[in-house]
Amino acid sequence: MTQNTCLSxxxxxxxxxxxxxxxxxxxxAEQVFCAPAGDDGRPSMIDHRVGGSSFQLSPAVxxxxxxxxxxxxxxxxxxxxEVDDPDATGERMVAHGAEVVIPIENRPYGKRSGRIRDPFGHLWIITGELR
Structure with missing residues (x-):
């Protein structure tokens, strides 16, 4: 494996x-690229950056x-x-339509974390430092 391997x-x-x-x-997230829409009017891929990470979105086909x-x-x-303020991130996600699966709390393994289901069904562990 090379040094510049990236998983997105x-x-x-x-x-x-x-x-x-x-x-x-x-x-x-910052949208950095949006592929042209296909025949169904949906873009085939939208690329995003969050901090030093990236992820893409594509339509279900x-x-x-x-x-x-x-x-x-x-x-x-x-x-x-992993974010500086997991509580604020979780609250923002919920305010925009996500739901709490496991509340964000201090955990015995030394992190403050919880689980959120976004409006599209994807599960997110929101984590950060203890407070």
């Missing part, structure tokens, strides 16, 4: 434009095997984001 998750969602707006408002958490009956992946 691609989240499959029903509506990439709506999801992009959510992540920009709730996580402070069952013919390609690109299924959203709703198509699967739940999320098969946990996304973990």
């Amino acid at each position: 998750p691609r989240l499959i969602v029903p509506d990439p434009d709506r999801a992009s707006a959510f992540y920009q408002r709730a996580l402070g 069952s013919a390609w095997g690109w299924l959203s958490p709703d198509d699967l009956g739940g999320s098969a992946v946990l996304l973990e984001i």
